[in-house]
Amino acid sequence: MPAPRPLDEVACRTSFARFRVASIVEGIALLVLVGIMTMRYGVYGGDTWFASTSPFWDQVSSVWSPIHGLIYMVYVVLGFDLWMKMRWALPRMLLLMFFGVIPVLSFFGERWTHQKVESDLELRPTLQDGERS
Template identity: 80%
Template sequence: MPAPRPLDEVQVRTSFARFRVASIVEGCALLVLCAIMIMRYLVYGGTSHTWEQVSSVWSPIHGLIYMVYVILGFDLWLKMRWALPRMLLLMLFGVVPVLSFFGERWTHESVERELARRPTLQDGER
């Protein structure tokens, strides 16, 4: 069995830094969307024109933020050469409110653990 190809630690860390920011922004955007939906449907029973307008403006913005999150998660997944279930898990982190914050911490620990365990292109420089 051939040795695994080494990871490029610089690319991985750069990709993770972008993913980390996207995770936090997505988590906040999803919380805002949830608050808007609570105001629109639970507090005003779906009859408030104001919250309907706020929802119609914020929902596509949140969708765009989530798409950026997905792209950056995919980039990290490619750089780390993880299996497909990990990619699906990264996507799930951005769908469930508050989970992106915990998912970001878990992903950070996974990246650090794997960079320490797997060979990297920068190993010779240390």
């Protein structure tokens, strides 16, 4: 059985840096979306006496929802890029995508992913191993 191909540590770290920024931006964007939806459906929705102010939140929601969707798509693409560079198994990719779905989870997922990247780069062979000797 041949030895596994070494990882390119520079490419992995660069990919993780992009994913880290995307995780933070996605986490903030999702929290904003949750706030907007709370205002739209929770506070100003339904048959209340102040339902006339709800068109404002309808408008805000119609603008922010596609922006958040685009941010999530960028997050998924950057997560996929990191997954490819690190050569992880499929469940890890699905977990990376899941981190961007639940509010606040992307912040914890970013920390967890950082630990996994660091431990994998330490344990697995990299192209830069010869330069450190």
